[in-house]
Amino acid sequence: MKKIVILTGAGMSAESGIKTFREADGLWEGHDILEVASPVGWNKSNKLVLDFYNKRRAQLLTVSPNLAHQSLVKLEKKYSVNIITQNIDDLHERAGSSNVLHLHGELLKVRSTKNSNLIYNWTKDLNIGDVCPENSQLRPHIVWFGENVPMLDNAIEITSEADILIIIGTSMQVYPAANLINYTKSSIPIYFIDPKPSIRENYFRNLTVIPEKASIGVTNLVNQLIEP
Structure with missing residues (x-):
């Protein structure tokens, strides 16, 4: 079973009504x-x-999980899925995702x-x-600014094993999370979903940029990935 690793940022939860701090x-x-x-x-x-x-x-x-959270759960029917999120909400878990790692802690x-x-x-x-x-x-x-990120090593290990990487709703400017993309295997496809993408397709190898908000971009990509 192929392994999909998903990195999510504030844009993932914005449509649920959770504001993005930037x-x-x-x-x-x-x-x-x-x-x-x-x-x-x-x-x-x-x-x-x-x-x-x-x-x-x-x-x-x-608030409640939005369509993007709910769509990601469908990937588990066909793939081994790990979500690494910068978000401190529990919306991935409430939507039904099984494997969620919170890089920056948990509000609850x-x-x-x-x-x-x-x-x-x-x-x-x-x-x-x-x-x-x-x-x-x-x-x-x-995890506050100036503090260590205790789950970072786990996140690096998970990302390095990915067969497909999906990045959703992040500026790719918050480190060390933004650096995780550099730990992927060289040949894997990478998808970047954001309505105002901060990177272009020539930014990284095998990168596909999807300039949509999470509910649209994630739903379309998930349907593409689970098609027979």
Whole structure:
């Protein structure tokens, strides 16, 4: 069975109503990004950081997977599928995808500030005074700017085994995620789906650019790949 690896970014979830932080009206509007997504910001005002993610978490619980999320699930009928996402939402899982790796953490999880192995599911507000069993304050389970990406080695290994690579809704400007394309085997087909593609077909070997929003581009490509 051939292996498809799918890299997804903010554009994957935009049609579900989750804003992309690099847009003018994006997720981080009103905040310097380092105030709400860095260890420095956390140390300066953990209350501000907690409030920011509480709002994001509450909003996530009001939205649903879109057609692009749902279409990707169909690939599992014919291929071995791994999704590597930069997104911190759970929409891939809710749509029914079986193998999802979150490079940048998960909004519906929290972890201990002292022991990063203590991770818990969390759907309500997280407040100062919410602690783990070791009595350490809990924080969002998010990889902030300036922090290591603990799942990166796993993502590299998965990408290196791909027979087909599909990239959806990412600017290809956020590292180290954008570098994963360089770990693919030289001969495999690569598809890049984005309404405003940041790369052209001569950017990389065997690259096909599909300048569509995720719901259209993903649906069309999936139908093409699962045709008898």
